[in-house]
Amino acid sequence: MAPVSDTQYAPVTPKIAEELRGILGSGNVLVDEEKIEAYSHDETDAAEYGHMPEAVVFPLTAEQVAQVVKLANRERIPVTPRGAGSGLSGGAIPQLGGIVVSLEKMNRLLELDKENMVAVVEAGMVTNDLAQTVQDEGLFFAGYPMSLQTCVIGGNIAENAGGGKAVKYGVTGRYVLGLELVTPTGDIVNLGGKLSKDVSGYDLKSLVVGSEGTLGIVTKAIIKLIGYPAAKSDLLVLFKTPKEAIDLVPVILSKGLTPTSIEFMDQLSIITSCRYLNESLPYEKAGAMLLIELDGTNPDQIEMDLIDIGRLCEEKGAIEVYVAEDRNNIERIWNVRRNIAEAFKVFSPVQSLEDIVVPPSRIPEIIPELEKLGKKYRVQIPCYGHAGDGNLHATLVKDPDMSMEEWKKNEVQCLEELYEITEKLGGKISGEHGIGLKRKTFLKELIDPVELDLMKAIKRAWDPNNIMNPGKIFD
């Protein structure tokens, strides 16, 4: 595939804009620069990833999406699908201009099929709206990420979003039973169904999940639900060293105990967050913390597991084990985890939020490397995240006194080294945020060229005009 350049593509002329208004109605097409500015970026933490679209459209049906995509193919205009714009890798940024297809008006719950325990939803539905609605019926969408208040189902699917509950429940893809997809050439196809098992041909659904909108626009999804786990308890466990904390993970899991979350925080994260919150935990002693959550439908079972895990923690040398069974105390200990990013933003708002994933046993090897990198490049690198699945949000935090120029240079070099270390430990550069724009040059350097070629071959075969979210993941 030739490198993508703006010159390959045609602009959205007034005539094209008129045609878009014909497809969607004039209220559903924006070309006014002031109004479309909001669609030029996502939540990726760097200004340079923004780029203005030429038009933003708000389809109400899959047929409208298909017509827009057909037009884009005919004219060779880039199309960028967009959910909530809450992504962390630039996937929804219209880097090459063209048309942003915002799914925000396709936000309905189409069906809640309680007999088969599935929900049929439009791609623009806010994840939390789905979660709340099904919870009222005693059901649970277990695949959602931590940003569920703002993100939408279509975006979760595009990124195969993970989150704090993945140890027990896995990631979004596990709950996607079916998809309605507008292909890159503008056909509408339904993949999968209300079916937990299906080997009737290739698993195209799983290929589309996590493809960051480069293989089509998901317009509808059939989501698997499970029983709502009303009972919940948490443990906050303090350890002397990261190694002691991480060594506990397989001990717990191999006993068949399956916590919802096993969250890890290193010393720098703990101290910064606890100070920021004025938290009275004896955090100064802790070289690492685990936050372990259990959930289920039967409080007695949770209680039994809680006791077992607490005992294992103590056997393995934990300094302290705090149990939180009431809502207030659960909130309090999750606050320490949730406020790490915020606490560092107070210190320095310029950051690079990373998303590396390694085999869980290798986490203790990462920590001293981060310390070394931090010193070398004069950045702080707190490390926290999902220990149960080895997914760490190591975050490069700019020294407030550092010039932006120096930061940009150091950031790239530091990330290159961090990713090389990750790769050497058998890891990958993104566990749940995706490649998008932010990581594609790094991916290219690290990935086996054969694997990259296999990806590109699929992209070329499905999107011969390269109009569907071009320039994401790879050029």
Place this chain on the structure above:
Amino acid sequence: MAPVSDTQYAPVTPKIAEELRGILGSGNVLVDEEKIEAYSHDETDAAEYGHMPEAVVFPLTAEQVAQVVKLANRERIPVTPRGAGSGLSGGAIPQLGGIVVSLEKMNRLLELDKENMVAVVEAGMVTNDLAQTVQDEGLFFAGYPMSLQTCVIGGNIAENAGGGKAVKYGVTGRYVLGLELVTPTGDIVNLGGKLSKDVSGYDLKSLVVGSEGTLGIVTKAIIKLIGYPAAKSDLLVLFKTPKEAIDLVPVILSKGLTPTSIEFMDQLSIITSCRYLNESLPYEKAGAMLLIELDGTNPDQIEMDLIDIGRLCEEKGAIEVYVAEDRNNIERIWNVRRNIAEAFKVFSPVQSLEDIVVPPSRIPEIIPELEKLGKKYRVQIPCYGHAGDGNLHATLVKDPDMSMEEWKKNEVQCLEELYEITEKLGGKISGEHGIGLKRKTFLKELIDPVELDLMKAIKRAWDPNNIMNPGKIFD
């Protein structure tokens, strides 16, 4: 893609055979007709699916597999990967002759990484050998199918095999964290890793899982393990009607109770199996049975769930609920389920074992349709299978007095109608056995042409010479 015909391909000449011996050693290449006959068929229940290969090779390394595939590309010779040959859809049959690549000598457990709870295995390892080895360490490979005594990991991956435990544990794909794949052009690539989460580019691993050996030859897999659930209990529940039985499924699941298995048997299956086994259960009263298994690490938890489920069964009108907590009784009630196929083979060995999957709530609608089809085409159609995920092994059993000619005609027509009914109920023609040779003409009639084109586009892009298991799934 042009229709596949033998004439597109070159034969395995003595010179090619010599070259194969150069790659693999002479002991690892068979061309003698008598010796290669065993590689002309699998377990698919019809003689017409057999076809002789021209050579069978037994590689010891991925490099050897890659060399064979490169040679096959150069000469344009079909390559058919083969695991245990226990498939039920003809996937391992060398329909167009050429070279069968048997993975049976690549059968080692390469690594058991207890810290990360993964096993690294060669594709030809017998599934049960893996299961036993990890069980000795208190670990569990949860993704295996019911044929685990004979099948191999590579075959499980090629078919994305399911089985009786899928309600709780899902199917094979969920436990495949990484693959070593020889691509259709003979490159070796590693996909995934010892990682539970990974969104660093397209999920090619999930695309390869279930692609029936048409997208390359899996030579190695990284398998996720969980804690071994030593405690186990079973319920056998008798109902008046299939509807009453099936209605119970969402009642159980939505309460957050997650049995390992929810197996369904219709009246015809029950009566035939119980008579065959001389079983004293009051089966004559039962219009349908559910066999519900619970497992876990904590016997007290199993006990609590068992009581809850038993109560739900009684509330919902079950005729009888039998509890089996000891090994003997568990065996006894599973025997009823396991011997259905055998019992019908005594009655008539000529059968077509089907694998339809529908939304679980639609199962009661299938049963009367099967009865009608049975009468119309003069076949018996017992229906049993995995109610928890809607996957039913409806089996067409030839009337012993029917001529083979009539059977062949009736079988095809009956299957056509059965698949149409399945499709109308939102189902698919294969839940866990695959399309292979057996169902490809049916798939072609039922699948959305757009979806089929997307599949073929991938196949063409990855396998330009169409040498990798050609003619399977689609032509």
